[in-house]
Amino acid sequence: MSAMRPIWVIVRRELASTFTSPVAYVFLVIFLLLNGFFTFTAGAFFERGEASLASFFMWHPWLYLVLVPAVGMRVWAEERRAGTLELLLTMPIAAWQAIIAKFLASWIFLAVALALTFPAVITVNELGDPDNGVIFAGYVGSLLLAGAYLAITCMTSAMTRNQVVAFIVSVVLCLFLILAGFNPITDLLTRWASPTFVDAVAGFSVMTHFDGFQKGVISLRDLVFFLSVMGFALFVTGVILRNHRAG
Amino acid sequence: MLTIENLVKAFGTKRAVDGVSLSVERGEVLGFLGPNGAGKSTTMRMITGFIPPTGGTVMIGGHDMLADPIPAKRLIGYLPENAAAYPDMTVRGFLGFAADMRGLAGDARTRAIARVVDLCFLDSVLHQEIDTLSKGYRHRTCLAQALIHDPDVLVLDEPTDGLDPNQKHEVRNLIRELGTRKAVIFSTHILEEVDAACTRAIIIDRGRIVANGTPAELRAMSGLAGAVTLKARGADAARLAGLPAAGSVEPLEEGALRVYPKDKDAAASLARQVIELVVSQDWKIEQLRSEEGQLDEVFRRITLPDTVREAAR
Known part of the structure; x- marks a missing residue:
């Protein structure tokens, strides 16, 4: 049996479990409503008078701050609470396969939610002549951003059997990743810290790295950043689960 | 099939499992007994690879659970x-899902599911959500999951916990039946299950094995083993106490007398001597019983903490 097969089996189970639960559909509706509200009302889509989805993507770091932990908080906390963690990890699989699989399943769900925003793309193409390359880059960046938040949520979810704790800790950690590169904060920092220091701090922020995607640039540096956040958080998830089992 | 050696698990300074060694071969059903918190579940979690031991080894069918967990886990149903x-x-x-995780596909998968559904009587709840099942059905569903790949080693942690007497009976029969083809280890604190299903039993207390033997051997450790209980008109305690094999004589309620053997060797001949005495004295027997010794007495005697044992004396 190849290493991919158990991953696929778990992904399928997780997705089936997600989509049989009404919570998934409630989430999708809320996700789309909030996206609509922020894009068209708060983001002043029409008043801008430009054919782009800038007002759509600019809110994603904030929108995901609450929505992604809501999706990911149950990933491990629920397995621990229900005792199924024991069942899962005594199956003939390695722990990393379960970690990747459970992450992938939630990421796929978030990708589905993001894909359902396609009417925004149609709208902007009907009304004007946008650069669809930029929009594509925006979607790629948005998906990576969601993945980074999700990996962090998986990590905190592995720490506890309480989903609420997992949610709150994830929001705080993700908020930190935003604020490190959020302009009002970096402006504050420049008053007393050297620009190199501020840049270094901002280098850890999802804002800094999401910026390029919004402008239509998919740079290796930004890709590496998001992939390393995911890799690191999932690695720590493995360490946490191992320590939990070791007692 | 299953061998563990010198298994140790320490949580902080507390040793939950402290040097447990045992082995189970195909065709054996090992009952794993002990009071709550004795380390039964911890030992089983180490056997199945869920928690890593602090020390010692776990070998499943020749595979080391620590060094090479995946082939070892393949052989276990848990x-x-x-x-x-x-x-x-x-x-x-x-x-x-369990079948997929065990790498079963196509026809083999369909057959495996049908087999365990049949074995665990799950036909009537097949399309019900596990959430809505009664405890008995939920237990059997999880048991079915453990059997789906027809494993060589079965590790069952309190398989009859929370079942009603009929369900307990079914599960015990199932375990005994499976034990003829597999190596089975199951934990319980219900002593009658040892007689009902085990070929061998181990009693564990505070992380250590305190007794290991067949159910009959364990029973023989009871002070009651070999004693003769007699209820007869005209019976005389002094005459009974005078028998060569007899130790003490204890009066019970309703005029019955219990004669204890002098020592283990005397136990074999005590009953015969009592009967000969009864016949020669022409006492009118209402009841005559040779005691086997009771597991719960053995269990209590060897698992009570020392302080409690002192107090009980």
């Missing part, structure tokens, strides 16, 4: 404590 299962799945879906 029913965890409390029979955990994904609550939002149907029984069918859950068993399908």
